[in-house]
Amino acid sequence: MPHFLDSTQPDFEAAFTALLGMKREEAEDVDAIVAGIIADVRARGDAAVLELTARFDRLTLTADTLAFSPSEMAAEVAKVSPTDREALKLAAERIRAYHERQRPEDASWTDAAGATLGWRWTAVSAAGLYVPGGTASYPSSVLMNAIPAKVAGVERLVICCPTPDGAVNPLVLLAAQLAGVDTVYRIGGAQAVAALAYGTETIAPVDKITGPGNAFVAAAKRRVFGRVGIDMIAGPSEVLVIATGDQDPDWVALDLLSQAEHDISAQSILITPDAAFGQAVEEAIKRHLTTLPRRDIAGQSWAENGAIITVRDLDEAAALSNRIAPEHLEILTPDPEATAAKCLHAGAIFLGAFTPEAIGDYVGGPNHVLPTARSARFSSGLNVLDFMKRTTISRMTPEALKAIGPAAEALAASEGLHAHGLSVTARLARLNG
Amino acid sequence: MPHFLDSTQPDFEAAFTALLGMKREEAEDVDAIVAGIIADVRARGDAAVLELTARFDRLTLTADTLAFSPSEMAAEVAKVSPTDREALKLAAERIRAYHERQRPEDASWTDAAGATLGWRWTAVSAAGLYVPGGTASYPSSVLMNAIPAKVAGVERLVICCPTPDGAVNPLVLLAAQLAGVDTVYRIGGAQAVAALAYGTETIAPVDKITGPGNAFVAAAKRRVFGRVGIDMIAGPSEVLVIATGDQDPDWVALDLLSQAEHDISAQSILITPDAAFGQAVEEAIKRHLTTLPRRDIAGQSWAENGAIITVRDLDEAAALSNRIAPEHLEILTPDPEATAAKCLHAGAIFLGAFTPEAIGDYVGGPNHVLPTARSARFSSGLNVLDFMKRTTISRMTPEALKAIGPAAEALAASEGLHAHGLSVTARLARLNG
Known part of the structure; x- marks a missing residue:
């Protein structure tokens, strides 16, 4: 059963603070192992990467087969169905169009003292994108990471994606191709991050590494930070839905479950001024949890981390949203823009009944790599500026x-x-x- | 004696790679101590901060005297000489004017499918600025950190600055006042970073922490990263000067020494197509090193880390500059803009003979908090966007x-x-x- 909170009750502040402070994920302590792997790759280059890939992915490669060849890429990509191909193309086009608007402008001016001042934006020269293998291998994430890099002007963009036992996701390769990725290496884990940061005989080092990964990948990214740039270390995902009683409880239930089905540590929260509506959403969720293919994951996430919070009005909803600083914020109310204007800390906002968060995950255009775990208080979703840097200029x-x-x-x-x-x-x- | 390199010599590539890879600073391993301090502040709040301040700064405070009172601020600020006051005011005005141009714009548009897309920038609510105490307590750094935060719209901006044995730098307090800082706490070290990140009974937590510090402060910032945002972890400072033979060797020598006098691990590099000019600069440096007050520091930095590199032409100079990715880049040539256009990775560029880097440290306008240790390949100097975040919006x-x-x-x-x-x-x- 999810957490039920009511802002008019005397214990509300304590319950809400507890919800905010809830630890949904225990970080595995893999730091010592990762330090050893990085040292090994720095010392022995390709040989270390090949050995570790044989051990962890049960895959025997050589320096020549570390990367997919053009013909291997073509053969895999040919397996994608026309429907999926068209869907991925539409997604790529929309993501590219959105991110092209993020290209920053240079500036130069002369001030009253006669000094010429300004700045210039330039792209990171080379970037590496980590793509998880197996079930968490999402083609949409390839687009979301690679397209901003290419729009920024990154010259050399490579992917590392493990292929345990040789298993390849053709959609990931198609997404790489659509996004303009130069090379896809079939390696993963801390060894892939080390190879990207320090380089090997075969893999040239990059300047920036982005993309999600497991505890080993996250620990490796933390360790190479400074040597290269990294994106944020992502935590479990979350959605906050603010909805009024006039909305369809079934739609809201499905939006909350979209988040919950990602991971048992995901969090879905509904804030509503209408207690009866909250109950209706809970009923709809229960119903869907009997049929949803990922009902075990979604059910556990909803039971352990889910919450329905009843509030006095939408202003109170916005105030609580600012304390949560959600990764995803859906606002389903008669005037969603009015409430959005009061929600100051959120990764991405989805307005109105016809903008389920799933649209943003795939084809909306904005990035789906977003700040989790309240970090929307101080950080932004992945964007073109993450692959650029600004040089100030004075004369x-x-x-x-x-x-x-x-x-x-x-x-x-x-x-x-x-x-x-x-x-x-x-x-x-x-x-x- | 500095390193002398000549790009026409057969050993050049090896020598240049060695110079690039030179480790100028051994990181002190203080992580375990810092972890203990952070845990103590989280557990005991004010009491821990007060005890640690008594122990490390030999200063007995109470919760009521953690912050400077308005009358204490006024009394200290009154000690600043009119000359220094006017200089600091001019610096603050110029830094503010430059950073006001960095305010980003929101965007909203409707695309062909009828979707309304866009984004909105908002400020971080609360930020904390760390200011070192003692000799490294630079009022200019207060301006460089605090003004971008205020221009971004940060509502609550506080400073932590240790005052060992009660020693206060009035210029630091004046800089805080000029920049619009709300509160100055006289605490430092890992305990200050912990208090800013987690809060205590007296000190409210912030969302972002910036500013330089010693190994303890750097380790603490790394540890609280994720809980709050942090700026980059600064390494030792460096300057690269590209100069042709028509320039004044004495000016170039002083620019190189400006960097060298910061720290024995600072690095100053001259690249010139004119070997005789390089010799003249080395002679001028030797001469100044007999009289400069900080000659011990500057002399050691120049002897151990300094370099004079002779190249065939300015294009080669730009190519080497791109491999160095310097924090500060001075270009003193007949057409500095032409060379600057080829220098793609640098924190800040200073053009022409009349733009010594020292101008940028104080009154130029651009920020002096810049990416060190080759991180200009992937990161920018401190700027207004560091105190803002972008929320994407879809409907x-x-x-x-x-x-x-x-x-x-x-x-x-x-x-x-x-x-x-x-x-x-x-x-x-x-x-x-």
Whole structure:
């Protein structure tokens, strides 16, 4: 049974704080193992990667077969059904169109002192995308990670995707092809992350690594952070639905279950000002849990982490949403924009009854790699800027230096940094002399 | 003596690779100590912070005196000389003007399918800035961290700055005041980072922590990452100067020494197509090292980490710069913009003879918190976006859902996520039924 909370009850604050603080996932401590794997790959390169792949994925490769060849790619991609192919193409087009709008602009201006200031955005040169193997191998995630990188202008984009026992998901390869990925390596785990960060004889190092993975992959990404850039370490996924009593409880139930079916540690929360509506949603969920193929996972997630919170009004709903800072926020109310304007911390917002979160997972256009575990308070979903960096640019004229140089001299003196001061003084001496 | 490299020599590639790979700083392993301090602050709050401050800073505080009172602030700030005050004000104004141009724009559009898409930027609610105490207590860094946060719209901005034995830097407090900081706590170390991340009875938790610190502070920031956002973990600072033979060797020498005087692990590199100019710069550096107040630090940094690299031409200089990915890049050539256009990876670029890096440290306007240790390959200097996050927004109409819903159904089926598919199917059934 999910958690039932009512904001008018005296124990509400305590219950809500407990819900917020609930630990849904125990992090496996694999750090020592991962440190050993990374050291091994750094020391022995390809040989280590090949041995670890044989051990963990039961797959014998050589340096020449680490990557899928063009003909292997073509043969796998040919297996995809026309329906799936068209669906993936539509998704890729919509994701690309959305992310192309995120390309940032350079700037340059001259200020009153005569200084020319500005900045320039440039792409990361090379990026590596980790794609899990097996059941969590999602072609949609390939598109969501690879397309922003390509839109940013990343020159070399590679994928590492393990193929345990040689099992390949043709849709993943098609997604890689549609997104413009250069090379797909059939390796995974910490050894893949190490190879991407440090390079081997066969795999050139990259500058940035993104993409989801298991505890080994997450620990490896944490360890190579600094050597390369990484995206956030994703936690279990969550959805918050704010809905009024006029909505269809069955639709809301399915949206909550979409989240719950991902993982037993996923969390689905409904906030509604209408207690009877909350009950109707709970009934609909119970009904679907008798037939849903992933009912074991979804049922456990809903029972352990799910919640239905009854509130006085939509303003209170927005205030609670800001404390949750949900990864996904659906607003199904007569005026969803009005409530959305008050929801300041969320990864992605879905407005109105016809925007189920599943649309955003696949074909909406915005990214589905989003900040989890309340990190929407301070971070954004994956976007084009994650594959770019901004260089600031300054050019002083003699007049500008005369105008602002003395302040730099004063501050350098106050901080005891004399060479800093002298580098300005020497120039001003010439200009004033 | 610095490293002398010549790109025309057969051993150049090996020597340059060695220079790139040089480890300038051994990270102190303080992780276990820091883990204990964080656990203590989480468990005992104020009491732990007060005890640790008494132990490490030899300063007895109470919960009531953790923060500077308004009258204490005023008394300290009154000690600042008029010259320093005006210099700091000019710096604050210029930094604010530059960063105000970085405010991002929201977007909203309707696409061909009838979907309304877009995004919205919002500020992090609360941020904490760490300011080192003692000799590394730089008022300029207070401005560089605090002003972008305030420009972003951060509501509550606090500083933690240790005051060992009660020693306070009035300029730091004036900088805090000029930047609009709300509260300055006189605490430091891992205990300050823990208090900012988890909160205590007196100190409310924040969402983002930025600012430089020693090994304890860096380890604490790494540990609380995820609970809160952090900025990058800064390594030792570096400058690369690309200069032609027509430049003043004395100015270039002082620019290289500005970097070297920060820290013995700082690195200053000159790349020039003119070997005689390189020699002249080395002579000028030797001369200044006899008189510079921080000659011990600057001399050791230059001797151990400094380098003068002679190249064939400026294109080769730009190519090497891209491999170094310097934090600071000065280009002193007849046409610095032309070379800058080829330098794709750098934290900040300073163009022409009248733009010494020291200007950028204080009053130029761009931020001086920049990516070190080659991380300019994948990250940017501190900026307004570091204190904001982007929420994506989608709204489907019935027509839009009819147009793109079937593709979502197909992809959900191919990924085995049935509730995802049903959440779309249920809506389409109503619309088509």
